[in-house]
Amino acid sequence: MSDKLNQNSSEKKPFSGMLYQLKVSLFVNKLTNWYFSKATLPYWCIMVLDSIAIVVAGMIATYIAGGGELIASHFWNYLLTFICSLPLFVVGMRIFHTYSGIMRYSSFVDLLRISGALVVGFILNSILLMVVPDSIRCELTTEAIVVMLFISMIEMWTMRILVKYMYDSSFSAETKTPVFILGVREGGISLAKSMRNDHPSQYVVKGFSTEEAAVVGRFLLGCEVYSYDETLIGVMHKMNVKTLFVSPLVTEKFLEKQDMIDKLTAEGIKIMMMPKALSWDGKSNLRYQMMHEVDIEDLLPRDKIEVDMKAIGKLLCGRTILITGAAGSIGSEMVKQIAIYKPQRLILVDEAETPMHDVRLFMNKNYADLPCETIVTSITNATRMERIFSEYHPDYVFHAAAYKHVPMMEDNPSEAVQNNIYGTRVIADMAVKYGTKKFVMISTDKAVNPTNVMGCSKRICEIYCQALNKAIVDGEVKGVTQFVTTRFGNVLGSNGSVIPIFKKQIAMGGPITVTHPDIIRFFMLIPEACKLVLEAGTMGKGGEIFVFDMGKPVRIADLAKRMIALSGVDGIDIKYVGLRDGEKLFEEVLNDKEATVPTHHPKIMVAKVREYPYELARKNEEDLYQLSFTYDDMAIVKKMKEIVPEYKSQHSKYSELDAK
Known part of the structure; x- marks a missing residue:
């Protein structure tokens, strides 16, 4: 009996000890929660x-x-x-x-x-x-x-x-988002310190990752360093970490591994990076607030573009500058970049009233002291354009106005002629007449071996500007204007481009429509493209067609898949709808018969193209312009093909003209 009582008492002692420890633990938790709250x-x-x-x-x-x-x-x-x-x-x-x-x-x-x-x-x-x-x-x-x-x-x-x-380790960890940091050098350490020192901070660092094998397995600021490979995803899942910060010092290497990016996004891991518009010198304090959740634009592989904006600013400062298409994606960005350098006056022209009003509001808010004229009119209105040139005598003209959508111009070739081709001739002739120093025309890679009406219309614009420049140099036409053309591909996020369309389709629950599984395109950020336009425009001496290095091409289907993964929305399908009229599987930057000459900028080359006599170029344009008022699509496109023999239609009703 006594043995049984002793056994029961011995069993109660451990239980009572555990109960006591539990009470102490609860008391400590209650105390810490009270204090930290x-x-x-x-x-x-x-x-x-x-x-x-x-x-x-x-x-x-x-x-x-x-x-x-x-x-x-x-x-x-x-x-x-x-x-x-x-x-x-x-x-x-x-x-x-x-x-x-x-x-x-x-x-x-x-x-x-x-x-x-x-x-x-x-x-x-x-x-x-x-x-x-x-x-x-x-x-x-x-x-x-x-x-x-x-x-x-x-x-x-x-x-x-x-x-x-x-x-x-307790209260803070419950209220903060756990994160990993890619990068173990100054950038990664600065990010971690900014998270720890900021109060209140959203994040708590749970680990680092790197490709440097010598550092893997060690501890940095109390956190273990893991290898940046597929095993990292498993480690992050195990530690319930869904956010990865990328140090600015390893961004370029990070973007090179597109397969790893796809795996991260597919697993629902949020990626935080520094926006392309910002930069870090590697020395000053790096705050985690400078990072943002990546959009698809941030994840496309592109080399960093360096432009001497100070030298450009010196040329633009104190000048009167006219920008056509000033309310468009490229034109409005040109306005922002040029306004910084305090020109004497900005003359902004666009026929889109509401977007032009937005530009006016932007200028009033940010550059109230800069004289700025916002004019709603069409570049084809010759009398209005002459009034503008005669009143303001612009030193520089940046011509960005054009109809650009391939399917729309395929159905409306008369408008492509009247707006793109004739409108360019109006502006170009006015620039010569009123002593403009430099005329910079923004063209497209679709002008190379054109397969559609829009691309061919831009090639005819190139021909006229280049021929007019040569006529001035040779003394056939009296003037001082230097004509420069810039070619580049698609710009990310521009009006009507594929990325905004995909975003809308995802928001509506899908499907995302892609024309062809193998279609590829070159992409560039709008600010990057505009900086290169300014650089090419200022370096040009007249008659050049500058070609931009657009980097690596992107498969549109892969772009769609990545956008779906980034959205975090399940059940979004991709639907292939077939190539549109006049659409290529891939864009070319240069004609096969053309050669390029390098410039001092590694991203800018000069295309050597077939030149046309000025009188022939002018007559071709005048004949085509008169023909456009017949609104006979076949006759108009036939004339365009005569002017640009390399224009071969694809997926278009105009293909029968090539057979003839």
Whole structure:
């Protein structure tokens, strides 16, 4: 019977011990939750805690110096002495504001402030010891105060570190998003530090990743470094991390591994990167707020484009500049980039009233002191354009106005002729007549071996501008204008381009419509394209057709898949609808028979193209313009093919003209 009772009591002891531990744990959790749910402790609470630490440190220092008997015999005297020394330490606290900080957010700077405050208190108390008579010093030596200084420093440091650790590891971790950082050099470290030091911060760093094998497996700022490969995705899932920050220093390498990007997005991992419009010098403070959730534009592989904007600014400063198509994607960006350099006046022309109103509001808000004319009219209105040129005499003309949508122009060749071709001739002739120094026409890669009406119309514009420039040089036409043409491909996010269309289709629940599984396109950011236009325009001497290096081509189907993955929306399908009229599977930047000449800019080349006599180019345009008013699509396109023999229609009703 007694054995059974002993057995039952022995079983109850472990159970009662576990119950006691559980109660203690619950009490600690309740206490920490109560403390961390408060905004901050009052400053006097922190000062009291620090003061207690100093007094306890003094008693410990005395024990170390004199032993337990000394403390036991003079306990109250020593206690009173250390309490009396507190005002001088409080002076140091006041100077360094040690009590005004928030302990849960303590940093290395706060620890330095504590050290400074204690050193000031030590110096003041040492001076006091020199003045106080030996009879009331309680045998307190300078050595004891030095020991007291270091012990109190350790106590106050430990108190803040423990509070910060408890906050970071428990309460803070519950309210912050766990993240990984790709990059272990200055960029990755700066991101991690900014997350830790910012209050309140959204994120807590759980690990780093890198391709540097020598660093993998080590610890950085208390977090393990993992290899940047497929295993990283498993590690992040295991640690329930769904966000990856990419250091600006490894962005280019990150974009080179498109397969890894696809795997990350497919697994629902959010990628945070620095926007393309920003840059980091690798030295200044890098804040995590500078990063943003990537859009599809950020993930396309592109080399960084460097342009000497200061040199361009010197040429544009104080000039009168006319921009056609100023409300469009390219034109409006040109307005923004040119306005920075304080031209004498901006003349902005576009026939789209509402977008033009938006441009006017932008200029009034951001450049109110810059004289700016926003004119709603068509470039085909010759009398209006002559009035504009005669009144303002622009030094530079950037001609961005054009109908650009391939299917629309395929169905409306007369409008392509009247707007794109005739409109360009109107502007070009006015530029010569009124002494414009430079005329920069924005063309397209679709003008190379054109397969559609739109591309052919732009090629005819190129022919006329180049022929007019040569006529000026040869003295056939009196004038000073230098004509420069720039060719590039699709710009990301432009009006009517594929990316905004895909975004709308995803928002509507799909499907995403792609014309062909193998169709590819070159892409460039609008600001990048405009910078290259400005660079080419200012470097050109007249007669050049500048070609931009568009980087690597992108398969549209892959683009659609990645956008679906980034959206996080399930059930979005891709539907292939077939090539549109006049559409190519891939765009060319140069004609097969053309050669290129490099320039001082690695991204800009000069195309050597077949030149046309000015009189022939002008007559061709006049005949085509008159023919456009018949609205006979076949007759108009036939004439266009005669002017541009390399124009071969694809997926179009005009293909029968090529057979003839």
